[in-house]
Amino acid sequence: MKIRYRIRRPVRLAIRCTLAQSTALVGPSGAGKTTLLRALAGLVPAHGEPWAGLAVQKRPVGYLPQGTILFPHLNVWQNVAYALCGKRHERRRRAVSLLEQMGLRSLAERRATTLSGGQARRVALARALAREPRLLLLDEPTTGLDPLSRRQVLELLAELEERHGPRVLAATHDPVLAMRAERLLVLERGRIVQAGPPEVVYRRPATLEAAQILGITNLLPVTIQRHLGEREADWAMVEIAPEVRLLAPWPSWARPGIDAWLLVHPEHAQVFPGSRAEHRGIDARVVRVTRIGASAQVSCRLGSSLLEVLHPLFHSTWLPAPGARVALEMAPADVHLLPRSPADSSACPG
Amino acid sequence: MILRGRGGVWILVGVFALVVLIAPFVTLIAVTPWRHFAFSPGDWAAVRVSVFYTLGALLIIVAFGTPLAWWLARARFRGQLAVEALVLLPLITPPLAMGILLASLFGPAGPAGALAGRLGWWLTNTPSAFILAQVYAAAPYYIVTARAAFEGVPREYEEIAWTLGDSLTRSFLRITLPSALLGLVAAVALAWVRALGEFGIVLIIAYFPQGIPVKLWVNLQNLGLAGVYPLLWIFFIVALPLPLVLGLLSRRGTRVPR
Numbered sequence: 001m002k003i004r005y006r007i008r009r010p011v012r013l014a015i016r017c018t019l020a021q022s023t024a025l026v027g028p029s030g031a032g033k034t035t036l037l038r039a040l041a042g043l044v045p046a047h048g049e050p051w052a053g054l055a056v057q058k059r060p061v062g063y064l065p066q067g068t069i070l071f072p073h074l075n076v077w078q079n080v081a082y083a084l085c086g087k088r089h090e091r092r093r094r095a096v097s098l099l100e101q102m103g104l105r106s107l108a109e110r111r112a113t114t115l116s117g118g119q120a121r122r123v124a125l126a127r128a129l130a131r132e133p134r135l136l137l138l139d140e141p142t143t144g145l146d147p148l149s150r151r152q153v154l155e156l157l158a159e160l161e162e163r164h165g166p167r168v169l170a171a172t173h174d175p176v177l178a179m180r181a182e183r184l185l186v187l188e189r190g191r192i193v194q195a196g197p198p199e200v201v202y203r204r205p206a207t208l209e210a211a212q213i214l215g216i217t218n219l220l221p222v223t224i225q226r227h228l229g230e231r232e233a234d235w236a237m238v239e240i241a242p243e244v245r246l247l248a249p250w251p252s253w254a255r256p257g258i259d260a261w262l263l264v265h266p267e268h269a270q271v272f273p274g275s276r277a278e279h280r281g282i283d284a285r286v287v288r289v290t291r292i293g294a295s296a297q298v299s300c301r302l303g304s305s306l307l308e309v310l311h312p313l314f315h316s317t318w319l320p321a322p323g324a325r326v327a328l329e330m331a332p333a334d335v336h337l338l339p340r341s342p343a344d345s346s347a348c349p350g
Numbered sequence: 351m352i353l354r355g356r357g358g359v360w361i362l363v364g365v366f367a368l369v370v371l372i373a374p375f376v377t378l379i380a381v382t383p384w385r386h387f388a389f390s391p392g393d394w395a396a397v398r399v400s401v402f403y404t405l406g407a408l409l410i411i412v413a414f415g416t417p418l419a420w421w422l423a424r425a426r427f428r429g430q431l432a433v434e435a436l437v438l439l440p441l442i443t444p445p446l447a448m449g450i451l452l453a454s455l456f457g458p459a460g461p462a463g464a465l466a467g468r469l470g471w472w473l474t475n476t477p478s479a480f481i482l483a484q485v486y487a488a489a490p491y492y493i494v495t496a497r498a499a500f501e502g503v504p505r506e507y508e509e510i511a512w513t514l515g516d517s518l519t520r521s522f523l524r525i526t527l528p529s530a531l532l533g534l535v536a537a538v539a540l541a542w543v544r545a546l547g548e549f550g551i552v553l554i555i556a557y558f559p560q561g562i563p564v565k566l567w568v569n570l571q572n573l574g575l576a577g578v579y580p581l582l583w584i585f586f587i588v589a590l591p592l593p594l595v596l597g598l599l600s601r602r603g604t605r606v607p608r
Binding site: 042064069127 | 506507509510511512513514515516517524525528529531
């Protein structure tokens with residue numbers, strides 16, 4: 001499903017993107033995620049395809065805004081039956097059966113105001129689904145929930161996808177929701193700056209903001225020195241500190257001499273005892289070690305930056321101690337360069 | 351001891367304010383000639399006039415004031431502040447002056463009055479004039495209170511209703527109105543009391559038919575204080591039930607656990 005939307009207010013947006021069965025929309029606060037959802041629902045004027053000329057009531061969409069969303073003067077089944085037509089007992093029967101499918105049967109007679117946040121959100125989903133929309137627009141569906149409720153909402157969305165329910169477009173700050181989607185859209189400065197499977201966006205975010213939204217903090221300031229062409233790949237030689245150099249895949253926007261961010265995911269770096277003289281890596285000093293199950297999170301200082309490394313404890317019995325000098329190694333194919341100044345990123349592949 | 355601690359001073363001040371407020375009504379009990387309690391000629395006619403015409407005025411206020419209140423609560427436009435000030439204008443105008451202005455407009459020589467007169471519809475000293483005066487007296491109170499009630503209903507509720515297929519009118523009837531009901535009930539109660547007790551505007555353009563407030567004044571002129579107290583008791587008995595019942599209902603409504 002393709003979307004081509006032009007919105008002027010309250011945020012100026014020019015959107016071109018494709019929606020999968022489930023799509024997560026991420027972006028910094030104020031980028032216009034809510035505006036895009038509202039425009040698709042018909043609550044904000046927009047030009048484009050699909051449905052732009054259609055009244056709110058005629059659009060085949062369900063919309064769940066953020067926050068309190070059930071009608072407080074109705075009970076649960078009356079909320080779910082809101083969009084249904086027909087006699088009262090018929091509407092009630094259909095609403096209750098929908099609640100049953102979603103495992104919420106026991107709530108049917110409760111007042112909407114007595115539900116917990118997670119329950120209310122699941123009932124609101126049922127209410128939107130009752131109308132059998134083609135597209136479900138969710139604004140921060142997991143924000144502000146306790147961990148259990150959040151998991152229940154996530155489960156419900158996963159089930160919806162398995163049952164081939166309506167397409168889902170969810171604006172979110174929740175990395176789990178974002179990574180579970182089939183497709184991830186990054187909205188920044190009024191347009192979609194990156195789109196693709198979440199793993200790809202996570203592995204190779206196009207911009208610093210996209211990386212930060214996905215919770216990626218392992219970034220080192222570097223300078224691109226030169227281009228090394230090989231038979232099948234282009235490499236960039238980057239300098240981390242004077243005389244400390246690394247190879248990284250050459251991005252299309254790169255030019256020798258410009259600044260960039262070097263991204264290496266914690267699971268892609270390895271830490272070894274000793275200094276780089278004995279290894280091929282770069283020198284670092286251990287700051288903190290946090291054991292998490294079968295691995296340890298090792299925070300290393302490189303110059304002025306901190307780098308997290310996920311250090312598995314299956315094979316090695318060696319665990320770096322805080323203050324120790326270590327060597328860091330990373331495969332050139334696993335690191336990724338990001339433009340460092342905002343002007344650079346406009347040349348990014350969208 | 352209830353008054354222990356520093357809060358005691360404030361409770362004393364509050365009790366004092368309450369005593370001052372109710373003192374005139376306690377006086378009424380004392381000064382009413384209970385042994386010779388009798389109504390003056392025309393008192394019951396005044397009660398009928400007040401009750402029925404005030405109900406009529408209330409209908410008009412609700413019918414026209416509700417859409418205006420909703421519009422003021424929802425619309426955002428240039429000059430909105432000016433419109434809001436206009437709504438308050440009848441409220442801040444002294445009642446006597448308001449009556450004179452209405453007489454200038456709706457009197458036989460006034461533009462609207464002359465026009466209506468040509469159709470055989472007289473807007474001074476008729477039931478229509480009485481209702482007109484009450485509408486001007488009470489409508490601003492209703493509109494301001496109802497507007498606040500509508501503003502308390504999150505816009506999202508209406509938007510969700512639209513995405514669920516409701517038209518503007520349908521979402522208003524199914525969502526906005528029930529959600530704002532408590533506030534609207536308070537607005538109706540306020541308008542009822544304001545309209546029923548209006549004296550100044552009514553005196554100027556609708557001396558007849560005589561409702562309770564004007565009749566109180568007439569009784570005072572003709573019979574002295576003895577003619578006032580019995581009718582005043584009737585006024586309270588007539589005026590209080592509606593606000594009390596509505597107040598109780600709305601209080602029950604707010605006690606629902608959230």
